[in-house]
Amino acid sequence: MGDESNSGESKEMSSEGSGRIDASAREVARSIRQGDRRAMARAITRIESTLDQDRLRGQAVLEALIAESGDAIRVGITGPPGVGKSTFIEALGLYLVENGKRVAVLAVDPSSPVSGGSILGDKTRMERLALCPEAFIRPSPSSGSLGGVANRTREVMLLCEAAGYDVVLIETVGIGQSEITVSSMVDFFLVLLLPAGGDQLQGIKKGVIELADALVVNKADGAMQSVAERTRADYAGALDLIRSSGDAWRTQAMLASSLESKGIEEVWQTILRHAELMRESGEFDERRKDQSRAWLHKLLEEGIDHVFRRQPGMTLSIAREEEAVAAQKTTPAAAARSLLAAFQKAIDKQVSGSNSD
Numbered sequence: 001m002g003d004e005s006n007s008g009e010s011k012e013m014s015s016e017g018s019g020r021i022d023a024s025a026r027e028v029a030r031s032i033r034q035g036d037r038r039a040m041a042r043a044i045t046r047i048e049s050t051l052d053q054d055r056l057r058g059q060a061v062l063e064a065l066i067a068e069s070g071d072a073i074r075v076g077i078t079g080p081p082g083v084g085k086s087t088f089i090e091a092l093g094l095y096l097v098e099n100g101k102r103v104a105v106l107a108v109d110p111s112s113p114v115s116g117g118s119i120l121g122d123k124t125r126m127e128r129l130a131l132c133p134e135a136f137i138r139p140s141p142s143s144g145s146l147g148g149v150a151n152r153t154r155e156v157m158l159l160c161e162a163a164g165y166d167v168v169l170i171e172t173v174g175i176g177q178s179e180i181t182v183s184s185m186v187d188f189f190l191v192l193l194l195p196a197g198g199d200q201l202q203g204i205k206k207g208v209i210e211l212a213d214a215l216v217v218n219k220a221d222g223a224m225q226s227v228a229e230r231t232r233a234d235y236a237g238a239l240d241l242i243r244s245s246g247d248a249w250r251t252q253a254m255l256a257s258s259l260e261s262k263g264i265e266e267v268w269q270t271i272l273r274h275a276e277l278m279r280e281s282g283e284f285d286e287r288r289k290d291q292s293r294a295w296l297h298k299l300l301e302e303g304i305d306h307v308f309r310r311q312p313g314m315t316l317s318i319a320r321e322e323e324a325v326a327a328q329k330t331t332p333a334a335a336a337r338s339l340l341a342a343f344q345k346a347i348d349k350q351v352s353g354s355n356s357d
């Protein structure tokens with residue numbers, strides 16, 4: 001980690017060859033590599049900034065460090081509000097710190113208010129974990145769309161890895177698209193569930209079960225212990241039904257009490273076993289490469305969309321075509337073709353204009 005000698009050719013190419021990384025970004029990168037938390041926090045603030053100029057500076061730091069990212073295990077944790085995600089993450093984080101790991105905790109919560117200083121608005125602020133020098137806790141970027149928030153979190157995750165954190169835990173709320181988004185940036189996706197009777201099993205979305213590498217029934221303590229055990233068995237049965245024999249990994253159904261730190265070690269051992277299996281089959285790296293490529297394409301689509309809509313007069317043209325489509329004066333396909341042709345023409349004009357400069 002952070003060893004210049006084995007960071008490889010790709011780093012030379014990206015940092016020296018492209019000219020996008022200036023001396024000050026390289027300087028900040030060096031401090032982060034050496035474990036300077038303030039430098040890291042500042043770079044993250046830039047990455048999360050809504051000002052293009054700041055964000056580009058933050059991204060230049062990340063670009064200087066990208067070859068050193070990737071050594072951490074990335075774990076996503078989701079579940080309904082109140083299931084105990086933050087409590088679970090704190091218990092797991094403390095366990096990992098006790099075992100000599102450095103842990104970064106991030107969150108993807110597109111609903112968090114601008115003032116948000118807590119992770120996913122809960123009352124437990126991981127106070128004990130926050131006191132550990134080996135832990136780094138960062139709440140969700142507060143502004144914007146799920147896509148924007150998730151992209152910032154991805155970038156922060158890579159930065160944390162370059163800074164030497166061994167495990168990245170990402171908390172997300174179990175609503176809408178956020179689970180899919182978080183599962184697309186982690187190695188292991190864990191779904192926390194409440195102890196509940198039979199009928200409520202259906203309450204969990206089937207799609208989420210398919211994303212999960214483990215289902216963990218939390219709050220398996222006190223009066224809920226036996227209910228939790230039954231719930232776990234029910235989920236295990238349900239998983240048997242949807243499993244196909246070719247799967248390299250069988251989604252586990254487990255029990256935990258975050259409050260009493262029970263089942264935490266078992267969950268971690270499961271995550272390690274999964275990583276080992278996936279590495280043996282080559283799927284571990286393949287999944288990460290797929291994730292990076294998909295992320296690139298998503299950023300491209302967003303960028304192209306942005307350029308397209310920013311063309312002078314485009315807002316008006318789109319509104320006109322929308323009307324025509326709504327009034328059945330034209331087809332959506334013809335309307336889109338016409339808008340794209342106008343865009344193409346504007347781009348051609350810009351290109352020939354800049355060539356004659």
Ligand SMILES: Nc1nc2c(ncn2[C@@H]2O[C@H](COP(=O)(O)OP(=O)(O)O)[C@@H](O)[C@H]2O)c(=O)[nH]1
Pocket residue numbers: 079080081082083084085086087088120122123124218219220221222256257258259260
């Ligand atoms: N009995 C019990 N309560 C828990 C457990 N984990 C969390 N809680 C409680 O559940 C509530 C919600 O926890 P929190 O971690 O904020 O849930 P989140 O919204 O999913 O992040 C809090 O009052 C916790 O103390 C557990 O394992 N057992």
Ligand SMILES: [Mg+2]
Pocket residue numbers: 085086087119120121122171
């Ligand atoms: Mg929470």
